[in-house]
Amino acid sequence: MMNIVQMGLGPIGQQLTRYLAEREGISIVGGIDPDPNKIGNDLGEHAGLQKIGVEIAPDLDSVALLDKADVAVITTLSSLKKVSPQIIEAAGHGLDIVSTCEELSHPWQTQPEVAKRIDEHCRKQAVSCLGTGVNPGFLMDYLPSVLTSVCQKIDKVKVERIQDAEPRRKPFRDKIGIGLTEAEFKAKRDSIRHVGVEESVRMIADAMNWQLSDVEETLELVKADRDLKNDRIDVDKGQVSGVKQVGRGYRDGKEVITLVFKAAAGVTHSHDTINISGTPTFTSTIDGGINGDIATSAITVNAICSVREAGAGLKTMLDIQVPAYFDEASP
Amino acid sequence: MMNIVQMGLGPIGQQLTRYLAEREGISIVGGIDPDPNKIGNDLGEHAGLQKIGVEIAPDLDSVALLDKADVAVITTLSSLKKVSPQIIEAAGHGLDIVSTCEELSHPWQTQPEVAKRIDEHCRKQAVSCLGTGVNPGFLMDYLPSVLTSVCQKIDKVKVERIQDAEPRRKPFRDKIGIGLTEAEFKAKRDSIRHVGVEESVRMIADAMNWQLSDVEETLELVKADRDLKNDRIDVDKGQVSGVKQVGRGYRDGKEVITLVFKAAAGVTHSHDTINISGTPTFTSTIDGGINGDIATSAITVNAICSVREAGAGLKTMLDIQVPAYFDEASP
Incomplete structure (x- = not known):
């Protein structure tokens, strides 16, 4: 016990x-x-x-x-x-x-x-x-690190976590700005983000003993391409439906780690995908993705x-x- | 160094x-x-x-x-x-x-x-x-164990490693009986097998602290459904093109771990797939599979x-x- x-x-x-x-x-x-x-x-x-x-x-x-x-x-x-x-x-x-x-x-x-x-x-x-x-902690850092174990050489690691945010708990939906206008999103920009992207880039690099020359993180809003309304969400077409963040890790100026995190209501094909370029090159996918909560x-x-x-x-x-x-x- | x-x-x-x-x-x-x-x-x-x-x-x-x-x-x-x-x-x-x-x-x-x-x-x-x-060591035991980490409950773990054996090194191709007749396969049966299936079942169970009541392993030959001939292999239709082994782990009589390993020349859709049934249920796939050598x-x-x-x-x-x-x- x-x-x-x-x-x-x-x-x-x-x-x-x-x-x-x-x-x-x-x-x-x-x-x-x-x-x-x-x-x-x-x-x-x-x-x-x-x-x-x-x-x-x-x-x-x-x-x-x-x-x-x-x-x-x-x-x-x-x-x-x-x-x-x-x-x-x-x-x-x-x-x-x-x-x-x-x-x-x-x-x-x-x-x-x-x-x-x-x-x-x-x-x-x-x-x-x-x-x-x-995430951070598993899908975009630990699991890709685990997958490098079968590689003789790694050129690049790319991870995509694309998820329909509608089933997530409300604080998460609020955190990514669902239902805001573009102006509201921009005003709240600093608080609207998934935390941990840089940490994930750093963990993957650490796993492989890679020294990164630079790490970058970008954040942009995702706009609803249609009205999204049910008992959990209420988003007009053109309002913010979520967020897309990209983390990039560079070695000697070359992008070697790319993490794409997109969480938005209305995403139709949720998935967690890890692409390892190296020897061998392969892609591991979880169709539907993993529910974060x-x-x-x-x-x-x-x-x-x-x-x-x-x-x-x-x-x-x-x-x-x-x-x-x-x-x-x-x- | x-x-x-x-x-x-x-x-x-x-x-x-x-x-x-x-x-x-x-x-x-x-x-x-x-x-x-x-x-x-x-x-x-x-x-x-x-x-x-x-x-x-x-x-x-x-x-x-x-x-x-x-x-x-x-x-x-x-x-x-x-x-x-x-x-x-x-x-x-x-x-x-x-x-x-x-x-x-x-x-x-x-x-x-x-x-x-x-x-x-x-x-x-x-x-x-x-x-x-x-395999054993990664695809059919360690990686599935890693994937259970995101689960609140596990009912069953199923792993499939289905691979085209033609690109593998010759000792491996010989080990799985490629090109033998059915009679030759049966005579050599004890030496024709991929070793490690039970070990993989045991590792997954150990990862989750599961006590298994029984572990079973079956082996059957795969027959070529067409002539398979190139500079690496020479198999007539009806001859052995490879092997299929299934490992099963039981808890209280219920099958909770299933490992399907099939290595045969002429397999057209190689893949490594892990299916976790539980909370959540999900499937992780590497299309094309991982070259074992x-x-x-x-x-x-x-x-x-x-x-x-x-x-x-x-x-x-x-x-x-x-x-x-x-x-x-x-x-």
Whole structure:
């Protein structure tokens, strides 16, 4: 049995509570969130379940069963700077850490000082810390890195994640600007983006020991080519239906990594495709793509075993054992 | 710079010599083979290259630069019982070990005593040992295990490797019985098979912590539905064009893992397909499939870094860091 403390009980945290409650061999022993409206409520009820007898606390020190906890699962924010104190807090209590913080997935080049501080603190506390999720963390970085294993030579890695955003949870749909006008999109531009594109480019390069001379990221809006209206979305033709981001990694000025992320309502052929150019050249495709909300809950929990096996310090997906689905229900 | 000793200089060993000679950051410091006709020859010339100044020796003790070696790459046989003394020899010299021995890829259930002996010996010598290759070792076991990472629940894993065997090296084509009559195939049946199907079933189960109640393996011949003749093959319609093997893993009597391996000349749509049934259900496909000869050389070398990073003992692909292609040529 592994005992989890959840840190962060927003939409992803609640989704995770529901999933953890189902999963055998794992128990939730605590949940914290700074929101005064949540504190004191039952964690299960907060996630739309029956009571589970765990009261939401404001911080780890207030978690009644903290001494039973093995792992902290942090689902708070995308910004590593903001999540960093929470990691330090959890590590200080001797907890291994798995987080969906996108910027934690591969922070060694993007935020080297923060990464180093977390790494040193985790080593001192003899705990390990991993940022993961479906993207960043799997589809556009880890999985392409895994696929390079069968190659004698790599010239270029191209990954496309093209997805219909309509089935995604509302915060995700809002994050990518669905339903905004072009002017609104431009005004909100800095907050409208999928976080983690550069981290994914960096992870692929790191996997192959490639030194990149430059990394670029572009973002553009996608406009609805028709009215898109149902009980989840309400987009007029010409309004923003989503976002397209492209990350590019260069070696000696040559583009060697290209990541295309497009999430928009009305996309008709969702797919996750990895194209490796080299020896051999091949393309691996998941038609229909992977639903990010389901998969992020899954991999966050699945990675726990590998994180617990890992040595102390800040880890990336490249450093850990295969974070496969695991079943504790077997005899 | 990593220094390699090759053990076994048959077709796969020679292929590996050619690949290692090209690859930067890796140097071949020795090569051994018990065949008296090979001993004393230059390892490069033996593989069809220029001289590389390394003389083929009969055993590790006779390798001049043995004290420079870091890793032994063993490409001798499929039988773990026969390869085991070579592993013990290499470990005894303090070398980490990567081998293409199919039965080494996941021997914990299939040959537990041998596995335990190797593990204990490697731990004592503080070296690590891995069996890998494209199949077993990657396409039908490691990669499906990796893909389960994004799943909340797994009901079944099905993998199909369907390949046109015509472009494969001759020993492989012979191994799968191409050009035999049905009677010849039946007489040779025990030697005509792709080794590693059960190991792959076991690896997938191990990844998910599944206890299997039973594992089955079937083998049947594939007959040519037309004459297949060119400079590589000569098969009359009705003769054997290859082999189809199916591995099945059961939990509580229910088939939960199905591996279909078909290698035959004249197959028109080669592909490597992984179907995961669960939450979510999805299919990942590599159209055209992965050429096994290229990929086995690649992953054997790519895994070296991860094996060197791994702790002491017998490892499987599940235990090591992502064995991605790595480039030592970068500044």
